[in-house]
Amino acid sequence: MPREARLRGESHGQTASNVAAVSQTEPRNGLQSTQLPVGSDTDEKMGAASNSTQRTRADRKERNMSETSDPQTHISPLPSEYSQDELSSKASSASDSVSASIDAQSTTSSCDEEEPLYNIHKIGSSVQDILAKDTLTASAVNDKHIAIGTSSGMLYVVTKEGLLHKGFQFHTAKVQQVVLDSTGTFIASAGMDGLVCIASLHTSEQYRFDFQRPMQTIALEPGFGNRSSRAFVCGGMNSALVHREKRWFGHKETILHSGEGPIWTLSWHDRWIAWANDRGVRVLDVYTHNVITLIASPQPSIRMELARCHLFWRDPLTLLIAQGQRITVANIRSRFQEAEDVLQNVSSLSTLIPNLNTNEPNYFAEITEIFQVDYLVSGIAYFQDRIITLAYRAHPDDLQALHNGAVRYQHDAQLQELCVIDDQGEEIGSDLVYMDDVHARCNDLHLASCWLPKKSSSDSRDDFLLYVAGRRTMIVAQPRTEKDHLEWLLERHEYGQVLEQLERMGKDQAQALELDYHEIGREYLHHLIEEQHDYSTAASNFARLLGNDAAAWEEFLWLYLDRHELDAALPYIPTQEPQLSEVVYDMVLVHLLHTDERRLLQTLRTWPAELYSRQAVAAAIQDRASSSSTLVACLAELFLAGHAPGKALQYLLQLRDPTVFALIREHNLFTDVQDKLAQLVELDQDIAGTQKPPSDAVTPLLVDHQHSIPIQRAMSQLDAYPWYAYHYLDALFDRDPESIGSYANQLVSFYAEYQYSKLMSFLRTMSSMYSFEKAYKVCVKHDYVPEMIFLLGRTGDTRGALNLIIERLHDVHMAIDFVKQQDDTELWDQLLVYSRDRPEFLRALLEQVGGEVDFARIMRNIPENLTIPGLKPAVIKALHTMHLQASLLDDCSAVQFHAVQGLVAQYDAALRAARYCDAQTRCIVCDQLLLVHAQPAMMFFCFHSAHLKCITSIPSRFSDADPFMQPTRSFSGTYADNRRAWLSLDQTSEEPDFSSLSSQTQSVQPTNHAKILSEAQKQALQRTKQLHTLPLAQSGCPICAQRQAYSLE
Structure with a gap:
């Protein structure tokens, strides 16, 4: 990891008035050029304009230095009023301090291998042949071609593959700079012979200009090949920035700026032209030809002949400036936009108007950041929000000498690197660049970048390429892709990181990278097993890396068995998705049988029974089960898994397993245990921890399933366990008292011994089932006097x-x-x-x-x-x-007397009640009208009426009558029924209203009513006397008697 230090400045949003001071203008060739003043005033104003703070950054590795290393050098933020000299001095001292600290660290520790940032390779073919005969002095690239300028003055245009496309012999001396226009159709060069040449790559169009002084740099206007003006700017030792464009009658030349020494480099982007001279970097607005800013060179500065300034437009309004050991970031801003921002923060326009100068340019440049590095910058580019620099690491003595004004290098460079710096100024990585030229100097190295178009519509982004050129070598560096990164990790056996990244990518993206996740996973597993011997880690990754590949699972499990490491894989063996072959599961179980019986039991409990051969495994276990309770439990699990709970029951009873009772109920194994009640009782005692548990599990099982375990069979086995026999008989008695008939005497003894409170009630309710003599003896034995008294009384x-x-x-x-x-x-x-x-x-x-x-x-x-x-x-x-x-007897007698008296009165009233009869009354026997043809009739107290001859025709003995004869009912009979209901009412109640019946008798009323009634009465009395002498009349109504005899009503 290279070493670096940083000095950074941050903008604090200064207004237009304090960003840059405008100097007096100097007319030059009819053009006005606005510039910032130079010298000490400029330095002070630049300090105020940027309003930035700067600090040094030691190398990241220095944070982990040993305690014996020197402490890091910290630089506090700089005040905004520091002059440029002070700023440069502090940056230089910070860099020296950091370099010394890193040198000390390098003697005590070494860096781990880091992944390169780029794929780097040399451009061969024609380029190699050219540079074998000549020396490269300038280069440029675009998306199609590479342009090379040599020390002999030749220009070469080669393809991306290094094949020669075209050559030009324009110069007689070294080519200082070569450029390709943005359309890729023109090439331009500036040489030491004072010539500036422009030529088309596809036509014969060419331009040649002689400025009589060595020319250092040239820039073509944007879209040069598509514009008719064919404008360009150039500069060199003539100290003038010259602008030329094509007109009708030739080229028009304009001096945009001059008088500040040689122009070493320039860049034309959009509407801005930036150039560097000995005083610094200026930016000009092409539309107005106004210089909007001057960014002064760091002091003390390194001579441009030894370390050229490099310009790169990050975007249309951001310029990156690399000079010596400093990188400056400048943003171009609109002065009007700045004024609007100020207006939002002021309450009155009167305070702002006097400060607005209408003579100032519309735009200005604001320095937002300054990065100090510990190497000389030979080139600069920008990619993915990162600054890329070509680092020339000069000898420390040369660096100090260059800052002191040296004019040459005394030592060869230590190395060259491509460094990547983030937006905070932190170096996040670097790659060494081998140029095969130990004598190369800073200005002998060149860095160019370009974007290649997408190869197909499916590509997600363009390719970015960096070209590094030396005097004898040209290389291309391409940022490493995700696939490159993963392959680099695989080469170093970092399988874990590769797999994690592939998992984040997803299946489709991994396939696009032509990487097989499972294949890499298997390589990782073999690496863990064969090289690291980490069987546990490998086994823990089986599921993730092998997936549902059953063959791969079996391969690794057999490998673990051969290595005697199968125990490490046991927790991860799958039972479904994928399901392995039966022989693999049998192999695992047999292995556990010989190594770990407890684990075998646990495995049998967790694995589905369908996975392995139950019979084979059971046979293997039975040979060894006699001496191991764990293996007995294994047999029980096997039979349970094989849906043979009856066979498993005997092993569970042998183990005194508490789940036996639940197993019996769940699988209805009552027939299997009808002769094993003693074992169940002992198991229950073990579970309860006492010989006489207050509640047991055996009794409910026996009581609920008497059909499977008969009482006689149960009692024959419970005789040795009287407590359980008592509970059993007591529960039977509660459910069905008749079921204990033959065991009543025994239950009397059990109640007398275990549950005295139930004895008396049992003796009272079940006296027909037990022997009084035996019960009395039991009570005498226990001296239960109340029960003895009861039994003596019953006997x-x-x-x-x-x-x-x-x-x-x-x-x-x-x-x-x-x-x-x-x-x-x-x-x-x-x-x-x-x-x-x-x-x-x-x-x-x-x-x-x-x-x-x-x-x-x-x-x-x-x-x-x-x-x-x-x-x-x-x-x-x-x-x-x-x-x-x-007193109670007297009162009861009085109440009874009054009640009888009331009944007698009611009976008397019933006898005295009137009996109704009219012309509609019918005989209840023949159902004919009663009062016709002057036939004698009878009326009973039950209000039935009948002809006398009909009454006499009724059998005298009811046994001779038809029991199913339905007697007819007349109106008088109906009235009789109702009348009985009336008589049951209180005597004070009113008689029923017979007015409804009067209408029925009006049609048959006799004319001489009084006379008829008198005769009728006489006849009635005579006939009544006669009838009273007849036995039929004395026996009462035969119809009612018949009904009572046959219970018809």
């Missing part, structure tokens, strides 16, 4: 039960309740006998006086002189209870 030994209550429990209330439940007089007698000499029992009996216990009997049973605490309250309570009972 009929009430006296024994009462004795237990009295003797063991001494609970008088329980004894009384027990006697009440039994409702046995003898038990009352036994209780009274037992209570004779027990005051607390007597008091309790008195308090319980009721229907079961006679108060007088209790009182008579009390011995004389027996003291009973609380007797008086007990007697009072007993008497009160008796009085209350008597």
Whole structure:
């Protein structure tokens, strides 16, 4: 990495009035030329005009120097009022300091190899032949040709490939400069013989001008080949800037500027002409022929004969100036635009108008940046926002001598470089240039650049070329492309960087570069394995670099197996996309079987079972599984993966795996475990950490699947585990009490031992299922008195039960309740006998006086002189209870009497109720009109009516009647049904309204109503007397009786 230092100045946006001072004008050949004054005044004004700060920059590598190295030299920003002499002095001292520091560093450390910035190669063929016989003194390039001027005065035009296109013998002395116009059709040259020549490359058009003094430089107007004026400017030792253009009667010559020494170089771009002389660089506006600025040369300056000034237009308004060890950036700005900017910042025009000078040029140049480098600049170009310089690294002694005014070099150059500088003045890279001429000086080197047109419409950009020419050699440098960069990395085995960049590019762009991502990836993997032996890193990149290439995966896995490094690749072996062959997965599993059993188990749990041969792997494991629980687990995993959970179950039980219960439920393996309940119980105990877990996993499994595991089979295996047997029977009893019939006695024992709170309820509810004798023995064993009392009571030994209550429990209330439940007089007698000499029992009996216990009997049973605490309250309570009972009985009798009385009254009202009958009333038997033909009829209290002959025709015994006969219903029958509903109402309710029926009887009303009613009454009374003597009339309505007999209604 070359060494450099920088001195940079930044513009602070000065207004037009302080950017440049306008000097007095000097008329020259009828033209006025506006220029900046020179000398010390100019230096001060340039300092104020640029208003820039400058600082030195040590080489980037100097930041990493060892602690023994000298500290870096820092230069503070310079004030805007520094003179040019001060500016140059500080820049020179900064450069010397940095160079010394870098020299010290170079003795203690070495640089790593850096990628070149350009592809550099020599131009051979005709160029090599020309320079073998002559010396190159000038060169120019465009997109089609290369122009060469030699020390003998010859001009050569060659193609880009170096083939000679045309030659011209215009000069008799060294050619100082050669140029090609922007159209590529004309060549122009300036020589030491004072001649300036212009010639067409395709026609015979030529121009030759003799200025009698050595000419140093020439520039053609933009678009020279397309313009009829054929204008150009030139200059040299005659100290005049001469402008010539073609007119009708010859060429017109104009002196644009003169009087400041030889003109060493010039450049014509758009409307601006820039040239350099001993005082500095001036810029002229072609439209107005006004010089808009003077940029003074650095002081002390190096003679132009030893280090020529170079001009390059970065864009139409930005000029790059390289002279000696300084690079200046100048921007051309409009004075009117500057005034507008000022107007936006002032509140009144009155403060600005006096400062506006209408005699000043419309444009001015503003120095925006100054870069100080530690080499002499032999040429300058611009590419992709970067300044490119051709660096001539002179001997340090020569540099010092040149600044002190030396007129020659004492030493040969150390080296030449193409340097790249960013917009901050930082050198970001450089390439060495080998010119095969150790005696070349700064002005013997030339740098030119051009853009080549796109080769095709698919190209994204033009090609940029740099041409470096020496006295005997011409080389071309092309910025390296992305493909060049990647190939350079590949040559140095930097595969990682290449792959990362290809990933960022994408597949299409990588293919355009003719680079195969996967092929490079495989090379990278082989490099890691074969050269670096980094198997882990290589394996971690398999997925990214091999992709879905199954063959490549298998190749590397077999390679890892051969190198005994397969463990490094295990985490990255794919199971899908791509899926490898079965033999590869079998190979991996067998390898793990012999090296790492735990990893084998983990792999079996993660790999799909379809990848490998389960039978082969299981057979290999079974040969070694007897001594390893891990291999037993592997077998279980294999059978699970092979959808054989029944076979896996035995291995899981052997391992005491907690997932057994979930496996049994998930795959319905109850038949498989019906003879393995002991193992399940022991597994559950291990999981719970106790022999008697409060809740277990075995019981729900057995209860929920009784059809698969019968109760008898389960109990035969749970006998050795009474706690689980108890839980099992208890759960069965809760679900289906009838299912435990044969195990009821055993459940009584379990409740007595494990769950006493459930014992009594079980004894009460399931008394038909267990043996009272065995249950009593169990209760006696555990001394459960209440249960013993219950069992004695159920077996009929009430006296024994009462004795237990009295003797063991001494609970008088329980004894009384027990006697009440039994409702046995003898038990009352036994209780009274037992209570004779027990005051607390007597008091309790008195308090319980009721229907079961006679108060007088209790009182008579009390011995004389027996003291009973609380007797008086007990007697009072007993008497009160008796009085209350008597009162309740009286009240109940009164309520009953009144209720009966009401029913009797209601019945009497029903008997007294009127029975309606009219001409429309029909016989309920024959369904004929009842009151026609003077037939005798009967009306019952049920409001049924019938002819007497119809009644007598009904069978006397209902068993002889047709049970399916449907009796007819007359209007009177319907009325009878309704009437029964009315009679059920309260007696105070009003009788129903029969007005609706009056209209039905109007048509049959007799004329002598009173007489008919009287006769009818007589006949009715007689017939009623007769009917009452008949058994049929005494038995009531036969129709209702028939309905009740057959339940027809």
